[in-house]
Amino acid sequence: MYCRNCGNRLDGGERFCTKCGAAQQGTPAGPDSQASERTYSQTGYVHQNETAGGFPGGGDIREGIPYPGFSDRVRNPEILAAVKKNRNAAKIFMLILTPVPVIGFAVYSLASGSMEIGSALLYGGIISAVFLVFALIGFIRDRSGNTYEAVVTDKKTRLVTQNGNSENSRSITQYITVVRTTDGKTKKIAENEGSQVWAYSYLNIGDRFRYHPQFSFPYELYDKSKAPYIACVRCGTKNPVSSDRCSKCSIPLLK
DSSP states (O other): OOOOOTTTTOOOOOOOOTTOOOOOOOOOOHHHHHHHHHHTTTTSSSSGGGGGGGOOOOSOOOSSSSSSSSSSSOOOOOHHHHHHHHHHHHHHHHHHTTTTTHHHHHHHHHHOSOOOOOHHHHHHHHHHHHHHHHHHHOOOOOOHHEEEEEEEEEEEEEEEEESSSSSSSSEEEEEEEEEEETSSSSEEEEEETTTHHHHHHHHHTTTTEEETTSSSSEEEOOOOOGGGGGEEEOOOEEEEEOSSSSSSTTTTTTO
């Protein structure tokens, strides 16, 4: 049996999903059923029985293991300010980096005399243009990405060849996480060896999660009690699930 809401595998006979708390087919509608469903708020913290280890939905400090649910801190002012600061820093860095090849080639031409200044400016300009194009692509992707909710359906790896058929080609491992979104679409999150392999290492088959493209670490589990850690959305630092704030930059965690 599988939960009709999140796809979590069930042993059978459960009245409510052990992952998302949704009532299952055949669950009698009555006072007990309604009370159990009210236990799960939109923020993911227990309202009616806080002594069980849950948190008030609007609480400022959330230490301990959270109940299943997505965080209401996505619009937290501290988090939004930190994300904006990161974006501005990235833009400034790219603006500083873009003219460096032109300046470097020009200096090399004047200092060594082995290259005409015109050729130096041409080569440097081409490299600077490539930097600028990659920067613009990154900014466009950052703005065009959409948040989505999904369930992991499969994980696999494969070898891919870089540099085509050239003599310098080499094979690397590609990690693929297959997910099904709430609107029924299938997505494949592909991560290459040598880069950040976040989705494949953080998400397991059956996990329900949200993808937040505006954050440095974009994956938020619905059931954080089973998470190996909670990563800071600004710097990616791995924090214990019981922590309330990032140990490195001190902004609130998505709890």
